[in-house]
Amino acid sequence: MVKGFRPETLKEALKLRAQYDCLPIAGGTDLMVQKARGFALKPDFRKPLLFIGHLPELQRLEVINRQIHIGAGVILTDLLNSETIPDIFKEILALMASPPSRNLASIGGNICNASPAGDTLPYLYAMDAQVVLQSTDGERIIPIAGFITGPKQTDLKNSELLTKIIIPQTEFDINMYRKIGQRKGMSLTKAAFLGMANVADGKIQDIRIAFGSVAQTVVRSGKIEQSIVGKSTKDIVKNISEISRQYAALIRPIDDARSSAAYRKKVSLRLLEEFFVSNLAKVSNLRKAQSKGDIE
Amino acid sequence: MKESISKPIQRVDGPAKISGEARYIGDMHFENRLYAKTLRSTRAKARILSVKKPPLPRNYFIVGKDDVPGVNRMRTVVSDHPIFAEDTVEYIGQPILLVVGPEREKIYDIITKIKVEYEDLPALFTLEDAEKNSEVFTDYHYEKGEPQRAFGEAATIVEDEFRTGYQEHVYLEPQGMTAEFRDDTMFVYGSMQCPFYAEGALTEALGWPAERIRVIQTVTGGAFGGKEEFPSLTACQVAVAALKTGRPVTMIYDRDEDIICSTKRHPSIVRYKAALNRNQDIVALEIDVLLDAGAYNGLSPVVLQRSMFSATGVYNFPHLKVRGRNFMTNNVPSGAYRGFGAPQTIFGTEMMLHNIALKLGIDPLEYKMRHALKRGDPTCTGGKIRDIVKLPEIVKRVTQMSGYHDKRKNGQKYHGIGISLFLHGCGFTGNGEQTIGSKIILKKEGEKVILKVSSTEMGQGAETVLRKIVAYTVDIPFENVIYESVDTGKVPDSGPTVASRTTMIVGGLLQQAGLELKDRWHEADKIEVTRTYRHPDYIDWNNDTFQGDAYPTYSWGANVAEVEIDPVTYEIDVKKISAVYDVGLPIDETALRGQMQGGIVQGIGWATIEVMKTDEGRLIQKNLTDYKVPTSMDVPEVECDFINNPYEFGPFGAKCAGELPFVGSPPAVAAAVSNALGVPIRSIPITPEMLMEMDSDEN
Numbered sequence: 005m006v007k008g009f010r011p012e013t014l015k016e017a018l019k020l021r022a023q024y025d026c027l028p029i030a031g032g033t034d035l036m037v038q039k040a041r042g043f044a045l046k047p048d049f050r051k052p053l054l055f056i057g058h059l060p061e062l063q064r065l066e067v068i069n070r071q072i073h074i075g076a077g078v079i080l081t082d083l084l085n086s087e088t089i090p091d092i093f094k095e096i097l098a099l100m101a102s103p104p105s106r107n108l109a110s111i112g113g114n115i116c117n118a119s120p121a122g123d124t125l126p127y128l129y130a131m132d133a134q135v136v137l138q139s140t141d142g143e144r145i146i147p148i149a150g151f152i153t154g155p156k157q158t159d160l161k162n163s164e165l166l167t168k169i170i171i172p173q174t175e176f177d178i179n180m181y182r183k184i185g186q187r188k189g190m191s192l193t194k195a196a197f198l199g200m201a202n203v204a205d206g207k208i209q210d211i212r213i214a215f216g217s218v219a220q221t222v223v224r225s226g227k228i229e230q231s232i233v234g235k236s237t238k239d240i241v242k243n244i245s246e247i248s249r250q251y252a253a254l255i256r257p258i259d260d261a262r263s264s265a266a267y268r269k270k271v272s273l274r275l276l277e278e279f280f281v282s283n284l285a286k287v288s289n290l291r292k293a294q295s296k297g298d299i300e
Numbered sequence: 301m302k303e304s305i306s307k308p309i310q311r312v313d314g315p316a317k318i319s320g321e322a323r324y325i326g327d328m329h330f331e332n333r334l335y336a337k338t339l340r341s342t343r344a345k346a347r348i349l350s351v352k353k354p355p356l357p358r359n360y361f362i363v364g365k366d367d368v369p370g371v372n373r374m375r376t377v378v379s380d381h382p383i384f385a386e387d388t389v390e391y392i393g394q395p396i397l398l399v400v401g402p403e404r405e406k407i408y409d410i411i412t413k414i415k416v417e418y419e420d421l422p423a424l425f426t427l428e429d430a431e432k433n434s435e436v437f438t439d440y441h442y443e444k445g446e447p448q449r450a451f452g453e454a455a456t457i458v459e460d461e462f463r464t465g466y467q468e469h470v471y472l473e474p475q476g477m478t479a480e481f482r483d484d485t486m487f488v489y490g491s492m493q494c495p496f497y498a499e500g501a502l503t504e505a506l507g508w509p510a511e512r513i514r515v516i517q518t519v520t521g522g523a524f525g526g527k528e529e530f531p532s533l534t535a536c537q538v539a540v541a542a543l544k545t546g547r548p549v550t551m552i553y554d555r556d557e558d559i560i561c562s563t564k565r566h567p568s569i570v571r572y573k574a575a576l577n578r579n580q581d582i583v584a585l586e587i588d589v590l591l592d593a594g595a596y597n598g599l600s601p602v603v604l605q606r607s608m609f610s611a612t613g614v615y616n617f618p619h620l621k622v623r624g625r626n627f628m629t630n631n632v633p634s635g636a637y638r639g640f641g642a643p644q645t646i647f648g649t650e651m652m653l654h655n656i657a658l659k660l661g662i663d664p665l666e667y668k669m670r671h672a673l674k675r676g677d678p679t680c681t682g683g684k685i686r687d688i689v690k691l692p693e694i695v696k697r698v699t700q701m702s703g704y705h706d707k708r709k710n711g712q713k714y715h716g717i718g719i720s721l722f723l724h725g726c727g728f729t730g731n732g733e734q735t736i737g738s739k740i741i742l743k744k745e746g747e748k749v750i751l752k753v754s755s756t757e758m759g760q761g762a763e764t765v766l767r768k769i770v771a772y773t774v775d776i777p778f779e780n781v782i783y784e785s786v787d788t789g790k791v792p793d794s795g796p797t798v799a800s801r802t803t804m805i806v807g808g809l810l811q812q813a814g815l816e817l818k819d820r821w822h823e824a825d826k827i828e829v830t831r832t833y834r835h836p837d838y839i840d841w842n843n844d845t846f847q848g849d850a851y852p853t854y855s856w857g858a859n860v861a862e863v864e865i866d867p868v869t870y871e872i873d874v875k876k877i878s879a880v881y882d883v884g885l886p887i888d889e890t891a892l893r894g895q896m897q898g899g900i901v902q903g904i905g906w907a908t909i910e911v912m913k914t915d916e917g918r919l920i921q922k923n924l925t926d927y928k929v930p931t932s933m934d935v936p937e938v939e940c941d942f943i944n945n946p947y948e949f950g951p952f953g954a955k956c957a958g959e960l961p962f963v964g965s966p967p968a969v970a971a972a973v974s975n976a977l978g979v980p981i982r983s984i985p986i987t988p989e990m991l992m993e994m995d996s997d998e999n
């Protein structure tokens with residue numbers, strides 16, 4: 005028999021978590037696939053399950069002090085329907101799985117599964133999101149990049165649950181997201197690119213760049229981003245091959261059943277260039293033109 | 301005047317499938333039944349040194365080669381696949397034995413405890429290796445005209461080579477079968493296309509006469525050829541198990557098991573050598589077809605025949621030399637799949653012409669039409685195109701529909717348009733129809749007519765269409781035509797439900813019988829009319845020399861594909877397919893459109909999405925996480941039209957339709973991609989990975 009606990013409150017859940025060596029399960033859209041043994045056979049659950057998807061404390065979605073607090077149990081469909089979620093994040097969510105899967109899949113599950121192809125991760129990295137980890141002993145709040153330690157690996161302690169994700173309520177003027185899958189829907193990511201930036205007076209004020217599915221974890225470099233901030237878009241476009249070279253050193257994809265390392269790397273760098281050359285340069289030119297009153 | 305038979309009615313199998321009332325084999329209950337699971341080879345080629353079995357609990361059994369009372373081979377065209385492996389295994393996934401018992405968990409536990417000791421043997425994994433080692437199952441040749449002389453006189457000689465990959469059927473319902481031994485008879489129930497194939501296989505495996513065997517088709521959730529010959533294997537396995545245990549035995553695959561061990565579309569290499577005259581026309585063609593049959597030949601020889609007889613497409617090349625070979629590799633066996641060998645060579649031939657035209661600076665469509673078959677022309681095997689050829693009308697319509705000429709003229713990089721012309725030989729290849737000699741029965745009982753055929757409904761609409769033919773012919777309400785359940789104990793053998801033959805061949809027989817029944821309607825309350833198929837008299841086929849009419853007639857079509865390639869990522873977006881077909885006359889326009897749309901999309905999948913490769917005999921894409929088929933998001937706009945061209949011997953003029961759309965879309969999409977990027981396309985599936993490499997090579 006597969007054993008399970010279905011607590012009514014988070015407090016109860018944390019108690020059970022402290023007491024038993026158990027496996028949290030939210031929507032189960034990762035777990036049920038990973039643990040499947042075959043038709044009409046019980047899944048391979050070695051530990052008792054702790055059902056948490058229904059817990060009311062994990063369903064909250066609110067803005068506190070210009071930060072979006074998302075309960076770990078919030079399903080992707082609810083994020084898509086929410087007014088507080090920025091459009092660029094919705095664009096990412098809308099390309100995940102399919103409507104029925106999004107009705108089950110939680111954001112906490114996507115994070116804790118820590119797949120290199122997890123689609124919410126590039127955005128959460130780019131936003132410097134923080135995760136709230138709770139246990140009966142208290143809570144810790146750490147950056148997502150510190151929480152995810154490798155492919156399928158996190159810093160989650162046996163007594164902890166991920167309860168919340170905190171994202172600064174910042175939106176960018178320029179946003180570009182591309183997910184490349186084997187087909188248009190219901191497809192895991194071969195490579196993903198996210199670029200976000202603010203430009204004023206032809207100069208880059210803030211920039212966030214993240215790559216998914218092309219290394220052990222999300223590729224984001226604060227160092228490279230910092231070196232770009234303050235530069236003019238023109239200079240950046242001129243300098244694009246140097247930036248590209250720096251990212252190339254960080255992008256270390258693999259060959260697998262879905263794509264090749266060569267394609268993943270090349271396409272990531274092409275998307276990066278596309279972001280600078282088409283999106284950034286174009287938009288900042290447009291801005292300039294607008295401020296001169298050339299365009300309505 | 302009655303309304304045209306083409307006017308759509310509601311599909312009879314629809315409501316039960318949509319509501320969930322339909323009972324598939326997995327929904328059926330059998331008293332006292334046992335389940336079975338297969339122990340499979342984990343080696344590509346090895347000698348089995350020993351099989352160590354754990355002690356079995358009560359009511360658990362192991363069923364293997366020594367339990368087969370008859371011949372331990374699955375009967376098909378070449379009966380070479382053992383029902384259970386004997387001394388060696390030849391591919392990963394090959395069945396060795398079954399573990400049978402009341403509880404699936406325990407069965408699984410026993411399976412994991414069986415230890416097979418292997419001695420690995422040298423194996424072959426690719427077509428190239430097999431060719432080098434001359435591991436040939438089948439080697440066929442045919443010629444037309446004087447190819448040698450024509451090549452000697454050629455102004456130019458052009459060579460080209462094309463490749464196509466595996467394709468998995470991904471029918472919604474995986475393979476499933478139950479056998480029950482009672483009343484001295486073996487009853488076999490399951491998801492299948494061809495109950496009489498299974499019956500034939502069972503007579504040999506059990507060594508029993510057909511009278512002691514009943515095969516009953518259960519509601520079948522898709523097949524596409526994947527339930528043509530493969531269910532014969534599982535039918536024999538569960539029957540042997542039912543005999544040994546004395547209890548009903550059910551075996552149902554889950555998706556992963558189904559993908560690993562079931563048949564797939566043959567990967568191919570097709571080589572061309574074309575002799576052009578001074579006008580740049582192709583006067584002679586050498587075609588070399590190589591198919592990867594996998595570890596056993598099975599029905600691959602017939603697949604190879606269709607591949608070879610379709611290799612000249614809609615064209616008349618005066619001189620021909622065609623060779624076809626099935627190669628043995630230690631991969632999972634290939635088998636029947638919608639199109640049956642034709643898609644591989646039609647793709648090659650269309651792209652060969654496309655590539656030559658581009659090289660010559662001629663519009664591919666114009667170049668193709670210069671070679672197009674006309675009525676009265678000889679077929680590639682020296683038969684005759686007897687019926688009116690409406691290819692010019694088809695091309696006119698499809699180019700108008702799509703704005704082909706304008707769009708081609710105003711082409712921009714990354715936006716492509718491409719055209720394919722194609723045909724499909726209707727019914728069995730060669731003398732297949734003559735050998736099978738399909739039988740049908742129509743039985744009048746009062747106001748009702750019972751229709752007895754072995755044609756299976758598998759989602760394609762056969763039941764609706766055949767009942768409609770009878771209702772229209774006898775002139776009785778549709779509801780008064782009863783479709784007898786497909787049970788080899790109740791229906792005659794009207795042949796397998798394959799080769800796009802059901803509407804034309806079986807429907808044709810039903811129409812003939814229906815006409816007789818209508819004439820004799822007032823004779824009695826109970827009347828039985830039967831018919832047996834015979835080819836029209838003019839058809840002459842020699843199966844030894846491959847000379848004559850390989851098919852009684854052909855259906856035709858043209859597709860125009862429009863694609864957009866993402867300039868950054870090289871993702872392929874198929875925007876629109878315009879399609880025009882001559883299938884004689886549509887028996888039900890909605891059912892037919894469904895077939896066309898489905899076939900087009902399945903073809904797009906094979907051409908652009910469905911990557912399946914093996915690594916030393918092991919599938920790399922072995923589940924639906926990695927092996928992708930199109931979803932509704934990937935379906936382009938499809939505009940589809942029909943040009944009527946009634947066939948004398950088809951019911952109401954109908955010809956074949958089921959496979960035709962599959963054949964057409966891959967070369968159209970490939971031509972469009974070629975047009976978008978200005979590169980030749982020589983293999984499918986076309987992936988962004990491949991295009992990025994090609995485009996950067998060009999730059």
Ligand SMILES: Cc1cc2nc3c(=O)[nH]c(=O)nc-3n(C[C@H](O)[C@H](O)[C@H](O)COP(=O)(O)OP(=O)(O)OC[C@H]3O[C@@H](n4cnc5c(N)ncnc54)[C@H](O)[C@@H]3O)c2cc1C
Binds near residue numbers: 028034105113
């Ligand atoms: C058909 C299909 C398509 C998919 N497509 C995509 C896609 O396009 N992109 C993508 O990124 N993913 C995709 N996925 C994967 C999956 O749906 C997502 O990762 C989803 O967000 C997981 O959420 P869940 O609630 O179902 O997680 P679960 O399966 O319940 O859990 C996943 C893991 O997280 C742990 N966990 C869950 N919640 C917590 C918590 N609060 N605290 C601690 N540990 C926790 C579990 O123990 C488990 O290890 C797809 C899955 C399927 C089946």
